[in-house]
Amino acid sequence: MNAGLRLPTVLVVDDEVRSQDAMRRTLEEDFVVLTASGADDARTQLERHEVNVILCDQRMPGLTGVVFLKEVRERWPDIVRIVISGYTDSEDIIAGINDAGIYQYILKPWVPDHLLATVRNAAEAQTLQQETARLDLELRTATPVLRQRAAHKLERARRTFGFDRIERAAGSPMDSVCEMAARVARYDLSVLVLGESGTGKELLARAIHYASPRANGAFVVENCAAIPETLLESELFGHKRGAFTGAYEDHIGLFQRADGGTVFLDEIGETSPAFQVRLLRVLQEGEVRPVGATRAVPVDVRVIAATHRDLEQRVREGLFREDLYYRIAGATFTVPPLRERVGDIEPIARRVVDEVGIELGRPGASLTDEAMACLMGYPWPGNIRELRNELARALALSDSERIEAQSLSQRVLHGQAGLTATASAAALPASGTLAERLDAIEAMVLRETLLRHRWNKTRAAKELGLSRVGLRGKMVRFGLEG
Ligand SMILES: Nc1ncnc2c1ncn2[C@@H]1O[C@H](COP(=O)(O)OP(=O)(O)OP(=O)(O)O)[C@@H](O)[C@H]1O
Numbered sequence: 001m002n003a004g005l006r007l008p009t010v011l012v013v014d015d016e017v018r019s020q021d022a023m024r025r026t027l028e029e030d031f032v033v034l035t036a037s038g039a040d041d042a043r044t045q046l047e048r049h050e051v052n053v054i055l056c057d058q059r060m061p062g063l064t065g066v067v068f069l070k071e072v073r074e075r076w077p078d079i080v081r082i083v084i085s086g087y088t089d090s091e092d093i094i095a096g097i098n099d100a101g102i103y104q105y106i107l108k109p110w111v112p113d114h115l116l117a118t119v120r121n122a123a124e125a126q127t128l129q130q131e132t133a134r135l136d137l138e139l140r141t142a143t144p145v146l147r148q149r150a151a152h153k154l155e156r157a158r159r160t161f162g163f164d165r166i167e168r169a170a171g172s173p174m175d176s177v178c179e180m181a182a183r184v185a186r187y188d189l190s191v192l193v194l195g196e197s198g199t200g201k202e203l204l205a206r207a208i209h210y211a212s213p214r215a216n217g218a219f220v221v222e223n224c225a226a227i228p229e230t231l232l233e234s235e236l237f238g239h240k241r242g243a244f245t246g247a248y249e250d251h252i253g254l255f256q257r258a259d260g261g262t263v264f265l266d267e268i269g270e271t272s273p274a275f276q277v278r279l280l281r282v283l284q285e286g287e288v289r290p291v292g293a294t295r296a297v298p299v300d301v302r303v304i305a306a307t308h309r310d311l312e313q314r315v316r317e318g319l320f321r322e323d324l325y326y327r328i329a330g331a332t333f334t335v336p337p338l339r340e341r342v343g344d345i346e347p348i349a350r351r352v353v354d355e356v357g358i359e360l361g362r363p364g365a366s367l368t369d370e371a372m373a374c375l376m377g378y379p380w381p382g383n384i385r386e387l388r389n390e391l392a393r394a395l396a397l398s399d400s401e402r403i404e405a406q407s408l409s410q411r412v413l414h415g416q417a418g419l420t421a422t423a424s425a426a427a428l429p430a431s432g433t434l435a436e437r438l439d440a441i442e443a444m445v446l447r448e449t450l451l452r453h454r455w456n457k458t459r460a461a462k463e464l465g466l467s468r469v470g471l472r473g474k475m476v477r478f479g480l481e482g
Contacts, residue, residue, distance in 0.1 A: 008052040058085035069100040080122040169343035185211035193306040195335030198385030217261025225267035243292025269309035370405040377415035377447040443478040
């Protein structure tokens with residue numbers, strides 16, 4: 001161990017002292033280990049120390065680990081979250097995996113080597129982003145060898161978070177969104193990302209950051225709808241000790257922490273007029289004044305905002321300030337819902353199964369063709385987030401590493417939402433030429449019928465009034481395989 005290096009800090013939250021001790025012994029060579037026996041204790045530790053990784057038991061007095069980690073995600077989004085649980089808790093955890101943004105869950109009884117490897121990987125993922133903030137200096141001042149190393153690290157971050165990370169099929173509507181966004185990324189314009197929940201707005205914002213000259217700086221995320229307004233101001237702009245009850249120490253806000261980088265303000269449409277005034281002032285003046293402070297601090301950040309609302313409509317209704325709207329909407333992108341880009345389902349599902357497989361400790365997981373066909377026949381009102389939850393649940397319930405159609409939930413299995421919604425406006429593609437929209441509907445009907453007939457082409461063709469050869473031709477055209 002090198003005494004000169006600062007070890008990353010892990011906070012272990014467990015009400016059993018024996019488990020705390022066992023984890024401390026496993027981790028203490030590589031990490032500074034803090035412990036807490038419950039949520040209150042953990043909050044105090046998080047307020048006092050800079051924690052890199054949190055390891056939390058799912059069974060806690062008063063609330064579950066996942067619920068607590070959701071709060072941690074909202075208040076301290078940079079901390080990597082790991083939950084430890086018994087097998088019987090898995091349904092709860094799966095339901096909360098995305099909400100709480102859990103990096104991994106570890107099953108009890110845990111094995112020391114596995115626990116240590118998981119926490120090491122988590123800490124590495126966390127430092128990757130922080131390291132990029134230091135690269136700028138390194139790049140400017142370092143020897144050629146160090147400069148090369150810094151450039152290599154930045155390249156790694158770009159690969160992890162860049163436009164290539166946004167899975168899509170060839171010719172997807174996301175191609176033009178990514179192409180335009182990549183162009184805009186180079187300039188210091190504010191960006192507004194519109195789109196339904198779970199469509200990948202944050203992913204697009206991250207890709208813009210890493211394709212921008214600010215890539216060496218931090219990318220910080222704040223969900224404006226997740227915390228009460230007073231806390232939001234203090235989170236973004238910081239506060240001075242004693243500014244309000246509970247402000248025991250000075251707190252540096254996200255704008256200052258992201259100096260030189262990008263702040264992603266999610267759900268901006270939910271903010272109040274009073275908050276909008278404050279934000280507008282910060283953006284106009286390029287400085288923040290922490291709550292309770294007398295002096296303002298200059299900050300240099302690019303703002304990318306996102307909302308699932310129709311923001312122009314909210315401006316017309318007087319719910320969102322017009323001047324702020326024009327300030328944040330330097331360039332606007334709309335991420336289409338998944339049902340309008342059915343072709344993207346396959347590559348996204350493959351990526352998600354890979355990721356979820358690793359998160360659940362089952363790497364190498366895959367989908368049968370029948371399961372994939374079910375995914376493609378369903379309209380995904382909750383978009384990619386719903387797809388992710390569905391696949392995590394299906395993999396957890398599968399006996400093998402290959403997810404069968406039978407492991408999918410009833411609504412996805414029977415394409416029921418797809419079938420009923422085919423007739424409803426909700427599933428109809430809302431953009432594209434008439435021919436493109438009719439194609440999307442035709443593909444959905446074919447998929448659903450084939451699925452019901454378990455890919456028996458003779459029966460599906462009969463029901464649809466097609467010849468077998470005619471059906472085969474359409475299947476090739478729409479890329480449908482049983
Ligand atoms: N094209 C894609 N390829 C792979 N994964 C994707 C893609 N789009 C979204 N995802 C994944 O889907 C999940 C939801 O994406 P993200 O959080 O970016 O959506 P969002 O629109 O910002 O959601 P919300 O509005 O609810 O905050 C994330 O896990 C993200 O990694």
